[in-house]
Amino acid sequence: MKINNNDFFSIEHLPVDTDNVYPLSSVQAFWDENRHQMTETLIMSNSGKLSKRSGGKIQKEEINIPQEVYNSLSDAARKSATNIETLLFVAHCKVVSLLSGQSTIATGMGIETQRSSVEHQIDMGNHAQFLPLAITLGPLETWNDIALRVHEKIGMIKELKTLITSDLKDINRLFDVNFAYVEHDFKNELLSEDNDESNSLTVKFHSNSTISSFNDIKCLIQYRDDQITKDQVIALGYYYSRILESIGKDLLTIHTNSNWLTINDEKLLSEWNNLTIKEFPLKNNLLQLFEEQAQRTPNQIASINKNESLTYQELNERSNQLARYLRNLGVGPEFLVGICMKRSNLMLIGLLGILKAGGGYVPLDPNYPKERLHHMLDDANVEMILTDNLLSEQLSFDGRKIIKLDVEWPIIASFECTNLECQTISSNVAYLVFTSGSTGLPKAAVIEHGSVIELMYWAKDEFGLETLSGVLASSSICFDMSIFELYVPLSWGGTVIIVDDILQVRNTEGREKISLLSTVPSALCTLAELGWVPDNTRAALLAGEPLSRQVTTRIFNSTKLEKIWNAYGLSEDTTYTTVSLIKRELEGPITIGKPIANRQLYVLDEYQREVPIGVMGELYVAGNGLARAYINRPELTADRFLLKIFNDNKKVRMYRTGDLVRYRSDGTLEYIARKDHQIKLRGHRIELGEIEITLGAHKAVEQCVVVCRTEGEDKRLIAYVVIKEGNINVSPHQLKEYLSGNLPEWMIPAMIVWLEKLPTTSHGKLDRKALPAPERCSWPVATN
Numbered sequence: 205m206k207i208n209n210n211d212f213f214s215i216e217h218l219p220v221d222t223d224n225v226y227p228l229s230s231v232q233a234f235w236d237e238n239r240h241q242m243t244e245t246l247i248m249s250n251s252g253k254l255s256k257r258s259g260g261k262i263q264k265e266e267i268n269i270p271q272e273v274y275n276s277l278s279d280a281a282r283k284s285a286t287n288i289e290t291l292l293f294v295a296h297c298k299v300v301s302l303l304s305g306q307s308t309i310a311t312g313m314g315i316e317t318q319r320s321s322v323e324h325q326i327d328m329g330n331h332a333q334f335l336p337l338a339i340t341l342g343p344l345e346t347w348n349d350i351a352l353r354v355h356e357k358i359g360m361i362k363e364l365k366t367l368i369t370s371d372l373k374d375i376n377r378l379f380d381v382n383f384a385y386v387e388h389d390f391k392n393e394l395l396s397e398d399n400d401e402s403n404s405l406t407v408k409f410h411s412n413s414t415i416s417s418f419n420d421i422k423c424l425i426q427y428r429d430d431q432i433t434k435d436q437v438i439a440l441g442y443y444y445s446r447i448l449e450s451i452g453k454d455l456l457t458i459h460t461n462s463n464w465l466t467i468n469d470e471k472l473l474s475e476w477n478n479l480t481i482k483e484f485p486l487k488n489n490l491l492q493l494f495e496e497q498a499q500r501t502p503n504q505i506a507s508i509n510k511n512e513s514l515t516y517q518e519l520n521e522r523s524n525q526l527a528r529y530l531r532n533l534g535v536g537p538e539f540l541v542g543i544c545m546k547r548s549n550l551m552l553i554g555l556l557g558i559l560k561a562g563g564g565y566v567p568l569d570p571n572y573p574k575e576r577l578h579h580m581l582d583d584a585n586v587e588m589i590l591t592d593n594l595l596s597e598q599l600s601f602d603g604r605k606i607i608k609l610d611v612e613w614p615i616i617a618s619f620e621c622t623n624l625e626c627q628t629i630s631s632n633v634a635y636l637v638f639t640s641g642s643t644g645l646p647k648a649a650v651i652e653h654g655s656v657i658e659l660m661y662w663a664k665d666e667f668g669l670e671t672l673s674g675v676l677a678s679s680s681i682c683f684d685m686s687i688f689e690l691y692v693p694l695s696w697g698g699t700v701i702i703v704d705d706i707l708q709v710r711n712t713e714g715r716e717k718i719s720l721l722s723t724v725p726s727a728l729c730t731l732a733e734l735g736w737v738p739d740n741t742r743a744a745l746l747a748g749e750p751l752s753r754q755v756t757t758r759i760f761n762s763t764k765l766e767k768i769w770n771a772y773g774l775s776e777d778t779t780y781t782t783v784s785l786i787k788r789e790l791e792g793p794i795t796i797g798k799p800i801a802n803r804q805l806y807v808l809d810e811y812q813r814e815v816p817i818g819v820m821g822e823l824y825v826a827g828n829g830l831a832r833a834y835i836n837r838p839e840l841t842a843d844r845f846l847l848k849i850f851n852d853n854k855k856v857r858m859y860r861t862g863d864l865v866r867y868r869s870d871g872t873l874e875y876i877a878r879k880d881h882q883i884k885l886r887g888h889r890i891e892l893g894e895i896e897i898t899l900g901a902h903k904a905v906e907q908c909v910v911v912c913r914t915e916g917e918d919k920r921l922i923a924y925v926v927i928k929e930g931n932i933n934v935s936p937h938q939l940k941e942y943l944s945g946n947l948p949e950w951m952i953p954a955m956i957v958w959l960e961k962l963p964t965t966s967h968g969k970l971d972r973k974a975l976p977a978p979e980r981c982s983w984p985v986a987t988n
Contacts, residue, residue, distance in 0.1 A: 265434065267423040267441030269448060274421050276452025284348050284455055286355040289385040292409045292421070293358065294350050295447040296383045297339045298459060299407075302443060305809060305820040305864065313337040313361050314384030314408075334382050335361050341459060343811065348455040382406035405432060407444070435869060436818055442466055443816070460811045463851070469816045476871045477804040480827070484661040484801075489628045490653050491559050493660055493695035495520060501697055508714035509549045509702040519553065519694075521621035526557025526609075528619040533588065533605070535563040537632045542581055542589035543681070544568035544599065547704050550609055552690065554590045555681065560624055564633035566648075567681040570595050572948050576646070580638055584648055584835055630654030636835060637684050637775045640882075640890045640951070644897030647840060649831035655778040656687060658828050662801040663692040666783065667720065667769075671743050672698045674717035678706040683888070684779045685747060689722050710736040724748040724886055725755050726918075732762035739764055747771040747780065749884055750875060751794050760788045772796035772875065775889070776844070776859050777803070778829035782873055795872040796865070803827040805873065806858060807865055812848065815866075820876055823865045824848070826858040883912045885919055888950045892921075895953070898946050899923055902939060904931035907962055910953060911972055922978050923953040926961055936983060957981040 281287050293313070300309045312334030337357060341350060386408060406426040423444055425437050443464055450462055465473075487493065494516075498506075502517035514522075535541060541558045543565050545551040558565040566584050568577050577599060581589070588605040589596075596606050609616070634656050636648040663672065677689035677700050693700050701714040706727045709715060721728060721737065721744040728744055731737050744765055751770045759765060766788055773780040782805070784797025799805050807821040808814055815821040824846075833841040848856045864876040881892040895910045907926040912919055927934060936956040943952050955978045963974035 261429050263427055263429045263434070263437075265425045265427075265437045265441065267425065267444060269421040269423055269445060273445070273448050273452055277421075277448060280347075280452050280455050284351045284355075286351050288421075289409075290351055290355040290358060291347075291451055292385055292448070293383055294347060294354050295444055295451060296407060297341065297350070297354070298447050299440065299443045300381055301341050302464060302809075302815070303440075303819050305815070305822075307343070307810065308338060308340040310336060310338050310380075312382035312406075313358065314382060314386075315362060334384075337361055343460055344458060346456050346458055347451045350459065351451075351455070380405065384408045407440075439466070439816065439818060460813075463813060465814060465816055469814075472817060472871070473814065473867070476798070476867075480799045480801055480803055482662070482665075482801040484658055486630070487657045488630055488653065489559065489562075489626050490634055490656040490660065490691060490695075491556060492626065493657070494556070494691070495623050497695065497697050504697060505699045505714075505717075506694060507549050507552055507700045507702060508717070509547070509552075510713055512549055513714070514549050516694075516697075519549075519556070520623070522553050522617075523556035523560055524621050524623060525616050525619040526553060527560035527624050529612075529616045530557060530561040530563065531624070533607075535561040535588070537562045537628050539563040539588075540566050540584055540586050540633070540636065542566045542568050542584075542586040542601075542604075544570050544577070544589060544591045544595055544601075545609070546570060546592070546595070547677075547680075547702055549702065550592075551681070552700070552702065554609055555690070558590070559634060562627040562632070564635055564650075566636045567638075567686075569680050569682045569948065570599065572682075573945050574599055575946055576948065579645060580648070583645075584636055628653055630657065631832075633832070635687075638682065639775050640888075640894050644894050646894075647837055648835045649776045650833055650835050651778055651831050655829045655831075656691065658802055659687065659778050659780065659800075660692055660695045663688065664696050665801070667743070667745075669696055669698075671720050671767075672696050674699045674701060674714070674719040676706075676709060676718050676721050676723075677702045678704075678709070678723060684773065684775045685722055687779045688745070706731065707736070709738065710734075716740060719743065720745060722747075725751045726886060728759055729755055732759045735762070737763040737765065741765065743767045743769070745769045745771060747773055748888070749886070753791075753794050756786055756794065770794060770796060772873075774825065774859065774861060776831045777825050777827075778831070781805075781825055781829070784872060793874070795868065796875045797872055799827075800829075803829060804856070804858075806848075806856075807867060807873075812846075817867045817869060820864055820866045822879060823861045823863045823873070824858040825861060826856045830857065830859055883919075885912065885921065886950060890921075890951055895921070895923070895943070895947065895951055899925065899939065899943060902934075902942050904928055904934040905939070909962060909970060909972065909975070911975060913978070920954040921952070922975075923956045924959050924962065924975055924981075925956060926959055958983045 277288055277291050281291055284291075296311065297309060300311055301307060313336070315333050315335055339350075339354065339357070382405070384406065405428075408424040408426065409421055423441060425440055427437055446462075446464055450457055498516040498520040502515060502520075504516050505513050506516040506519040507514045530541070535558065539562070541563045543551070543554050543558065545554060555565055566580065566586050568580060568589070572580075580586075581601075581604070586604065588607065589601050590607050590609055591599075591601070592610045593608045596608055630653050632653055633650050634653045635651055637651060638646040638648045641647040672693050675689055675693040675698055677686065679685040679689055681690075690700055692698070698719075699714065699717050701712060701718055703709060703712050706723050707730070709718070709721070709731065715738050718738050718741050721731075721741055723731075723744070723746065725746045726749060728737070728746060741763075742765060744759070744767075746768060747770075756768055759768065768786045770784045770786055771780045772782045780800055781803055782797045782799050784795050786794065804826040806814060806824040806826065807819075808824055809821050812824075830845070833845065844860050846858055846860060848858055850856065862879045862882060864879055865873050866876065868874055883890050883892065890912075892910045892912070896908055899905055899908045899910070904927055905925050906928045908923060910921060910923045913922050923939075925939070936958075939956050940952060957976075957978045958981060959976075963971045
């Protein structure tokens, strides 16, 4: 846990004749540093984060440490001028670091009370005698390096316990995991196995070395069974054994140089990735499936928008005419065409026409600010744009070839309507998708035809033709969920029902045809509570936001839905990466599921080594869905798309997601958090840094920070600003107007809050957790 105040401890002045090993000033300095290093440490549990108080029972598991390991540790302790306790604690720190994915960890250190020194005892009553200790493991440190640092810290923490005068009844709130080392003659409530105030996990090492010629160590792991499973505890014992063996074998081993996977871990992780491999028919253009469907069912309704519907034949022929028109203008493979249109059947014809011509499209949302649209066009070197007469006047796409489809259609309609000869290959660009960028500007991933084709085949196998027979298309074409909503149903004979907004489903034409709702969880929740989900709709595909059991229960209770698919996806991985199916009658935790066809997942630590099952790490994605690159961003591409060489010399191209996850024992993936300040809000991926850079460029803003605050199921962006001297007349409304001219609507903070200064940590860094609730802040009154 993070300590934000000094309320837990006070240190008294020692008598002049004290024989303390460390001067009081050194102990005080140590405690201050230790306190500031305390950080939240997350380790594996059934429900995610460990909690201090729960209804679970305390269980125990004993792990035997072989005598030869004890002997090697004894030798290592002598060589390092430390002791057994220090080396055991080093192993403990490494295990906690391994399980949490953090190099700085917080743990409780068990302290032996000297009963003969009554005046300096810690009066803990029934509370365990543990003091918090923070340890950082450097990436290039050897076991010996860590042992020497830890040995001194243990000495300091033992000295500290004689100086504490405050009541420590709340001390267990500072850490989740305890460590204790006990020799045979130490009998203290520290080891009480029935102590119901115990933290969720306590690891106790017991040595009988002082009473027997047979030297050994026993490890007792005490845990709450609603927080950690017995299988996970057995795995813990394995990690302790392996790490202690490594320490005893060679103190000069760098602690990051070893692989801690069990044989079973290696077997399962390999099997899970191999299970996703599928062979699909080869296609060179994602619309070949649509063209084949148009031949099979020419009179089937392909798309509905408001009062207009198009059959497969009509949609295919009109997009063929546009494709020939575009080819005459030079559009072909690797030629990028912008498309900025309101949601309609004509927009769909525009998308299909670009793809049939062999080009790739760059989606442009007409609701975006002009400056952002022009940056996107410049970034992708787009010289041709499909739009309509009204939007072309509003957005001023000067200097580029503008094709107004509504004006030019009489000419376009004169072209032949038969299918064109395919000029693309599967590795040609199909579209770009822009996402928020931490540098203040959006970035675009290049997606190829082959990747989309694989998505089409996977979707058919996963959902079935009945579920895909009518798909609501409510997502902006700038949002990658639109790829699924438009092209999947058109590939397999379904109908696309196009609406401007998900809330229009209540009265839209074709409502009765909707078999699958594709949207974000918060939107479906709203529809369900309003009673607007069509009675005949039986399935939903949700993505773009974390999904909880509470939300799915509310949805099932308010609708006739029978199935909900929870999808996790990336723009850089062609929309979807993993999926889990949630049925009305099923219970249990909500996960992001398993990888879709031809996706391979790797959960790696900060040194890019695979972590054991159940251990948190960063998700890396490989497979046939990966984007080619970020267009015109070679440095960013090199940073996020990596070529990883594994121990078997297998080379794998993978994408570093920045998402923290862990594998569950059944092969499903549990999403935990982001590593950075990127968030997802109503399905949109937002880099908070992009908003901060834009807001910070305003002439009146001295400093700013943007956070996402969550209240129940509701999320909202809050901006905190420090105003430059002499600019107090600027208002939150003016700052929002400024942002609206540079950012899309979904990136505008719900509130802009004035602060005299931004809160900082003791090291001078921004302390986001100390930002006040916006309701407690008021904008200063301007004075003349």
